Amino acid sequence: MSATKTALCAITASLLASASAPALAASGDDLSAIRAEIKEMRRDYEHKIDSLEKRLRAAEAEAKAAKAAAVAAKAKTGALAATTTTSASAPVVLASAPPPPPAETPAPRPPASAASFNPAISAILNGSVSSIEHDPALAAVHGFALGDEAGLPDRGFSLNESEVAISANVDPELLANLIVSIDGDNQLSVEEAYIQTTALGNGFTVRGGRFFSSIGYLNEKHAHAWDFEDAPLPYRVFLNNQYGDDGVQVKWLAPTDFFLEFGAEWFRGDAFPAGNADDNGMGTVTAYVHSGGDIDEESSFLAGLSYLRTKADGRNTGGDMFSGTDDLGIASLVYKWAPNGNPVNTNLVLNGEYFLGHEDGQFNGVPVNYNRTGFYVQGAYQFMPRWRIALRYAQVQSDIDLPLALAGSTLDDFGHSPQATSAMLEYDTSEFGRLRLQYTYDQSDLQPNNEVVFQYTIAIGPHGAHTF
Amino acid sequence: MRKLIFLAAILTAAFTAPARADLNVFACEPEWGALSKEIGGDKVSIYTATTGAQDPHQIQARPSLIAKARGADIAVCTGAELEIGWMPKIVEQSANSKLAAGQPGLFEAASFVRLKEIPARLDRAEGDVHASGNPHIQTDPRNILTVAKPLADRFAELDPANAAYYAQRYADFAQRWTAAIAKWEAEAAPLKGLPVAAQHAGWIYLFDWLGLHQIVVLEPKPGVPPSSGYLALVLATIEKQPVKMVVRAAYQDGRPSEFVSERAKVPAVTLPFTVGGTDEAKDLFSLFDDTIKRLLAAAKS
Numbered sequence: 166m167s168a169t170k171t172a173l174c175a176i177t178a179s180l181l182a183s184a185s186a187p188a189l190a191a192s193g194d195d196l197s198a199i200r201a202e203i204k205e206m207r208r209d210y211e212h213k214i215d216s217l218e219k220r221l222r223a224a225e226a227e228a229k230a231a232k233a234a235a236v237a238a239k240a241k242t243g244a245l246a247a248t249t250t251t252s253a254s255a256p257v258v259l260a261s262a263p264p265p266p267p268a269e270t271p272a273p274r275p276p277a278s279a280a281s282f283n284p285a286i287s288a289i290l291n292g293s294v295s296s297i298e299h300d301p302a303l304a305a306v307h308g309f310a311l312g313d314e315a316g317l318p319d320r321g322f323s324l325n326e327s328e329v330a331i332s333a334n335v336d337p338e339l340l341a342n343l344i345v346s347i348d349g350d351n352q353l354s355v356e357e358a359y360i361q362t363t364a365l366g367n368g369f370t371v372r373g374g375r376f377f378s379s380i381g382y383l384n385e386k387h388a389h390a391w392d393f394e395d396a397p398l399p400y401r402v403f404l405n406n407q408y409g410d411d412g413v414q415v416k417w418l419a420p421t422d423f424f425l426e427f428g429a430e431w432f433r434g435d436a437f438p439a440g441n442a443d444d445n446g447m448g449t450v451t452a453y454v455h456s457g458g459d460i461d462e463e464s465s466f467l468a469g470l471s472y473l474r475t476k477a478d479g480r481n482t483g484g485d486m487f488s489g490t491d492d493l494g495i496a497s498l499v500y501k502w503a504p505n506g507n508p509v510n511t512n513l514v515l516n517g518e519y520f521l522g523h524e525d526g527q528f529n530g531v532p533v534n535y536n537r538t539g540f541y542v543q544g545a546y547q548f549m550p551r552w553r554i555a556l557r558y559a560q561v562q563s564d565i566d567l568p569l570a571l572a573g574s575t576l577d578d579f580g581h582s583p584q585a586t587s588a589m590l591e592y593d594t595s596e597f598g599r600l601r602l603q604y605t606y607d608q609s610d611l612q613p614n615n616e617v618v619f620q621y622t623i624a625i626g627p628h629g630a631h632t633f
Numbered sequence: 634m635r636k637l638i639f640l641a642a643i644l645t646a647a648f649t650a651p652a653r654a655d656l657n658v659f660a661c662e663p664e665w666g667a668l669s670k671e672i673g674g675d676k677v678s679i680y681t682a683t684t685g686a687q688d689p690h691q692i693q694a695r696p697s698l699i700a701k702a703r704g705a706d707i708a709v710c711t712g713a714e715l716e717i718g719w720m721p722k723i724v725e726q727s728a729n730s731k732l733a734a735g736q737p738g739l740f741e742a743a744s745f746v747r748l749k750e751i752p753a754r755l756d757r758a759e760g761d762v763h764a765s766g767n768p769h770i771q772t773d774p775r776n777i778l779t780v781a782k783p784l785a786d787r788f789a790e791l792d793p794a795n796a797a798y799y800a801q802r803y804a805d806f807a808q809r810w811t812a813a814i815a816k817w818e819a820e821a822a823p824l825k826g827l828p829v830a831a832q833h834a835g836w837i838y839l840f841d842w843l844g845l846h847q848i849v850v851l852e853p854k855p856g857v858p859p860s861s862g863y864l865a866l867v868l869a870t871i872e873k874q875p876v877k878m879v880v881r882a883a884y885q886d887g888r889p890s891e892f893v894s895e896r897a898k899v900p901a902v903t904l905p906f907t908v909g910g911t912d913e914a915k916d917l918f919s920l921f922d923d924t925i926k927r928l929l930a931a932a933k934s
Contacts, residue, residue: 424696
């Protein structure tokens with residue numbers, strides 16, 4: 166086949182050559198002669214390359230067909246063996262018939278197509294059905310002005326946020342990550358979009374763009390990586406579930422034998438608890454230190470101290486206006502245990518965080534200066550592969566000495582300290598699929614609320630590794 | 634201000650700390666830690682990230698691992714996506730670009746070995762499949778030898794001052810290892826052709842080496858724990874095609890293989906799988922001594 170092709174090429178080339186020869190003689194122009202020659206050579210080579218490519222494709226197709234045939238033959242023998250050995254309807258996966266043919270293939274070569282530079286693309290989908298005793302739209306956490314995300318879920322069936330994540334190395338110096346989320350009302354939003362250095366050295370990492378702050382423990386984790394369907398009460402009231410904004414972060418990992426990391430961030434300051442980017446659009450600063458290590462082969466911990474300071478300039482929360490400073494300190498501790506350090510069968514995760522906040526400014530035009538505290542503690546236990554249970558208790562408290570002008574307003578806690586207790590049962594279909602049933606006895610409002618949520622969460626595509 | 638002084642103190646401590654060894658090795662699995670020790674001797678300082686009791690597919694990016702990866706000159710791992718659930722996060726968080734993919738500081742053993750069981754179809758409906766093939770190459774000692782040479786070369790590349798030392802250690806190891814392989818093959822001769830069941834399809838390299846014949850796997854799909862209904866089907870298969878033993882790795886849940894072992898009345902064998910998987914498997918040599926001893930004991934009963 167290749168011989169005929171070469172012959173064809175030769176004939177075509179000679180035909181072309183003879184066809185162009187008279188033109189050459191007629192013009193007598195050296196330049197055009199050279200041009201014609203180049204053209205001829207190019208054609209010749211194009212033909213050769215073309216035929217070589219065809220041969221290559223044919224050879225590849227042959228190899229593929231042979232492999233497919235081998236696989237089919239293997240599957241056939243497997244199926245045969247199964248039907249002869251078991252009478253049950255579902256065939257047991259048998260090893261290849263004796264003697265096992267060595268399915269060796271040479272080390273894989275990376276595919277040469279342009280698609281091999283495609284970034285890793287994955288999607289997180291989740292939906293839920295909830296039953297909430299008292300209308301969630303009217304629920305309030307008295308004493309606290311809440312951001313727009315901090316409310317309860319809707320009743321009934323709902324598609325929650327769907328996330329599409331795209332990530333890749335940009336070049337040897339940078340990586341990039343984009344996470345777009347689409348909420349149940351078809352609202353598209355950029356959840357995270359940042360670039361990060363990979364080769365600064367000496368333990369330094371710089372990140373810029375939009376991202377979740379690394380303060381606290383849960384804050385930078387995506388909602389699908391939490392142990393409960395929702396954020397704990399203090400995260401809802403202090404950080405509108407999660408603090409993320411546009412800005413820059415610098416992290417430094419100390420060259421110590423145990424884990425010790427320092428970080429600082431500078432944000433635009435548009436997201437709650439900030440508002441209306443003050444200070445030329447650089448309104449929030451944070452600083453934190455995280456430290457941790459292994460206690461023994463079976464257990465490890467991570468502790469953190471974080472601080473956030475922001476200025477709000479006419480922050481609007483459901484009609485309430487606040488201007489002033491908001492300071493927040495968070496102490497966090499996580500402890501993980503697994504027998505022999507192998508979490509596959511059983512494992513335990515305990516964590517808790519304490520929040521201390523201070524707001525100083527004008528609330529609806531009335532001067533306020535007061536402290537707020539909150540904490541949550543939770544434990545999640547995997548008692549057998551694929552099954553987990555978890556318990557959580559959370560509480561927040563406002564220490565405001567309420568000015569008379571604010572009586573009955575959002576900041577009036579009516580002598581009530583908001584709290585919530587949750588229990589969760591989880592079944593994993595695999596590492597990538599999860600079903601959850603969660604019950605919350607919610608005492609954040611004056612009237613206790615019973616809330617039941619059933620939720621599925623799945624990840625498809627090459628989903629990146631998770632943090633501790 | 635006090636914070637700054639603290640920071641400065643740590644920085645000074647970091648840069649004045651005496652280097653402990655010429656090469657800091659972060660070994661992803663115990664077998665590569667042990668091989669690094671054989672090749673690197675006292676010129677390397679080794680931190681082994683996992684133990685024989687842990688499932689190398691499912692390790693968490695613990696703070697301790699990030700701290701150790703920060704100062705590593707080389708990560709010696711299996712590759713072939715075995716560590717995909719944790720290593721990328723550790724490398725990113727450690728901010729150590731030496732260990733990034735494509736750098737000489739990331740040594741992936743599986744890239745030097747011809748992998749078996751490359752899936753024809755990549756679909757998570759098939760369970761926990763590895764696109765590049767079965768990564769559990771360390772269960773065949775001939776693969777260890779194949780990997781030892783490029784590892785010695787890599788050590789020499791990163792630490793040229795000790796190149797001769799690594800080459801000499803490799804030559805010595807290769808000689809002892811080749812002799813050991815011959816010894817193991819002679820010992821394991823009675824195992825040839827024996828039909829066995831495996832809990833997880835993690836033994837293809839060992840079985841091919843020793844000529845053991847895998848009749849059935851207890852997991853319905855790789856990494857998917859078997860239900861009791863599925864184990865009943867496995868037992869029906871074993872009734873028609875008897876096996877001599879049920880094999881599992883030390884890090885795996887023993888219940889499925891014990892369930893089958895009791896009902897099919899064949900021994901359940903726990904193999905170390907890697908260094909430290911059993912008390913006897915203290916280094917690479919005793920790993921295979923113990924593996925063959927346990928297989929022979931089960932074959933006799």
